[in-house]
Structure formats: structure tokens, C-alpha cells
Amino acid sequence: MVKVVLTSGTAQQFTDGQTAVHVAANNVRQMIQALEAGFPGLGTAIQQTMSVAIDGVILPDPYLETVNEDSEIFVLPKIGGG
DSSP: OEEEEEOHHHHHHHSTTOSEEEEOOSBHHHHHHHHHHHSTTHHHHHHHHEEEEETTEEESSOTTOBOOTTOOEEEEEOOOOO
């Protein structure tokens, strides 16, 4: 099981306020699918409007990145620029 940390706003919207959830996954794609199954709408929101940081690195295309129970995984709102 991997631990996924969410912002408080995302947690309020999708997980009844839980800012950390655990899911079974070996990569980010599986993690997103598991989050969508457990918390409908969360996986879609991650894909469309959020970034994933693994071990302190925000990845632009994280879907095949390996995750394990020791990974620090944070789901954050995308940072806009311009």
C-alpha cells in the first residue's frame, strides 16, 4: 500500500477530509485508478487539474513512475504560469 497525501481542499472535496489515504499500486497510473475507484472523481481530477510529486520531485508526466510504500507521494494543484 502506498500513502498518498492530498491538500486539504482536495480532501474536503473527495475524501471526507482525509488528507492521507492508502491504496495498492505499483506505479502512478495504478495509484490514480485506485483513487478513482475508492473516491469517485478524484482520479479524473488528478489527471485534469493536479500534479503528482514523488519524493519531492513534481513530475510532468508521472504515469509510469514506480511507487512503493516508502515513496512520498503528494497530489497538488497544478501551478499556473505566464
